[in-house]
Amino acid sequence: MSYTLGQKQLDSIEDTLNQDLIELGVQCVVLIDMAGNIIADLHSGEMIHDIYALAALAAGNYGAVSAMAKIIGEDEFSLLFHKGQKENIHFSKVSSEFLLITIFGNHVSLGFLRLKVTEAIEKIKKILEI
Amino acid sequence: MAFINQKKKEVQVKIVYYGPGRGGKTTNLEYIYNKFNHRIKTEIVAIKTHGDRTLFFDFLPFNIGKIKGYDAKIQLYTVPGQVKYNATRSLVLRGVDGIVFVADAMTVRQDKNILSLENLRENLSLYKKSISKIPLVFQYNKMDLAEQGIPLLSYETLQQTLNSQLKVPAFQASALLGTNVVQTMKKIITMTLTSLQKELE
Ligand SMILES: Nc1nc2c(ncn2[C@@H]2O[C@H](COP(=O)(O)OP(=O)(O)OP(=O)(O)O)[C@@H](O)[C@H]2O)c(=O)[nH]1
Ligand SMILES: [Mg+2]
Numbered sequence: 331m332s333y334t335l336g337q338k339q340l341d342s343i344e345d346t347l348n349q350d351l352i353e354l355g356v357q358c359v360v361l362i363d364m365a366g367n368i369i370a371d372l373h374s375g376e377m378i379h380d381i382y383a384l385a386a387l388a389a390g391n392y393g394a395v396s397a398m399a400k401i402i403g404e405d406e407f408s409l410l411f412h413k414g415q416k417e418n419i420h421f422s423k424v425s426s427e428f429l430l431i432t433i434f435g436n437h438v439s440l441g442f443l444r445l446k447v448t449e450a451i452e453k454i455k456k457i458l459e460i
Numbered sequence: 461m462a463f464i465n466q467k468k469k470e471v472q473v474k475i476v477y478y479g480p481g482r483g484g485k486t487t488n489l490e491y492i493y494n495k496f497n498h499r500i501k502t503e504i505v506a507i508k509t510h511g512d513r514t515l516f517f518d519f520l521p522f523n524i525g526k527i528k529g530y531d532a533k534i535q536l537y538t539v540p541g542q543v544k545y546n547a548t549r550s551l552v553l554r555g556v557d558g559i560v561f562v563a564d565a566m567t568v569r570q571d572k573n574i575l576s577l578e579n580l581r582e583n584l585s586l587y588k589k590s591i592s593k594i595p596l597v598f599q600y601n602k603m604d605l606a607e608q609g610i611p612l613l614s615y616e617t618l619q620q621t622l623n624s625q626l627k628v629p630a631f632q633a634s635a636l637l638g639t640n641v642v643q644t645m646k647k648i649i650t651m652t653l654t655s656l657q658k659e660l661e
Contacts, residue, residue, distance in 0.1 A: 335466065336466045337467040340465065363463060365461055369463075382533075393551040
């Protein structure tokens, strides 16, 4: 079993991520599926992270956190955020199958980022028709 | 579930090494990594205990070049084999495309192999997948221990207890020495990509 995305859809997704997030000053944004596959990745400047490892870990982490949510009687935690000294990482669920990972420095405000992530997710959902 | 990227002409495939604790799943990935590290630019990602037991998974991405015009990116994972880690083990199976079942050929591990295979069947059903439909290869590991006089299950016994109904390819191997490790991997990759053939056309 597999699923396919075409050039048009992927172009639209990349345009959205670029306009909404990279232009905001985000360092790196990656759309993955819950199996850990990378659907799209954009970087301001050079790619400096091992995004395949990042995707595998993010999918596993998200699965683990969702399982914890169930244990305590929550449906899910739709948003996760880890704060570092210089870089921060933000995970947001697009649908039951897709997750958006954003890596950004302290010059980007979290409030604004959340707003933009929400906007981008709405657009991506339309593109993927989910 | 494999992802086919038409824009980059790339296919991403998830292969999971499953089996009882201490059976040699992590050792398989380590051997592959050491053998091909000139081709693999990243490290193995391992979430493990202090005692080197897998806690969540090991992960190794592996590029095998072009298949039918697509760049094939194979993602190799292992699960934690210990019974108590079923919650994380089942998570690793999400979206799996092909499975290597690493059985421990030591006679004392016979029951553990059977229980682990049963557990695989159950965990696949969580994702509405069937063990008889997914690409699957058996690896009967630790065959090198025969030389040290350690009692091992014979190939026939292993086939009888694990593979009599599934009837999938099986390899006798030593993950430690590297015997049949690459052959096992090649077989599962070929079977998995063949199962995707229609979608790649
Ligand atoms: N003699 C011998 N020892 C092996 C072989 N493969 C693995 N081992 C040893 O068995 C032990 C467990 O191997 P691992 O690869 O960590 O086993 P695992 O299946 O990943 O175990 P979990 O992470 O607990 O599920 C290690 O001490 C390995 O060196 C083999 O082919 N021959
Ligand atoms: Mg292991």
